[in-house]
Amino acid sequence: MLDVENLAAGYGRVQVLWDVSLQVQRHEIVALIGPNGAGKTTLLRALSGIIPVAGGTVRLHGKPINGRSVEDIAYRGVTHVPEGRRLFAGLTVRENLLLGAWRRRDKNLEPVLELFPNLRGRLNQVAGSMSGGEQQMCAIARGLMSQPALMMIDELSLGLAPKVVEEIMQRLPDIAASGTAILVVEQDVDAALTVAERAYVLENGHITMDGQAASLLADPKIRMAYLGVA
Structure with a gap:
């Protein structure tokens, strides 16, 4: 569904990415891992x-x-959940979700509330007053309101407790099963490779490894570099 071939990109004269190639298929969860600044x-x-x-x-x-x-x-059909969530903090949860459906006539909240039931009782609450985990749920739910073909999530676990990360990660297979493929960028390598089917390793702007997530999780180089264990 998503096919990236030999992509180069950066900021002005500063090139950050060189010859990056990757694919994401429908119903698939793909993780992108790598060090800070990669x-x-x-x-x-x-x-x-x-x-x-x-x-x-x-x-x-x-x-x-x-x-x-x-x-x-x-x-x-591409939706981007940015690092830091970037909700409209002064608007309610309901208003944030409806903004995610700007391109659709169908603005039914029910499917995303079934995925994230914590939000149901907070629809009239100002988004900026929620916990970090609830804000991340709202950001992902807002992205889903457009019924995207592909959702890209940047640093899902940033600033969240491990239990909250686990709770949100458990929702990703349900999202993928509904038809929205997921490309997730994640510093919590263990969590990302556990939930994903395939993964890519990005280092210094280059893809250096790729394969089945379970195989990468068992790879000694990955375990030592990102998990601190042999």
């Missing part, structure tokens, strides 16, 4: 049109989308 957030920004692609091709359902506007890419 270019993971830059990659998501390039895929969603926030920064321009300097080279290579990004295809969604076989059609090129690089060079298109953020709005057009979103309209074609």
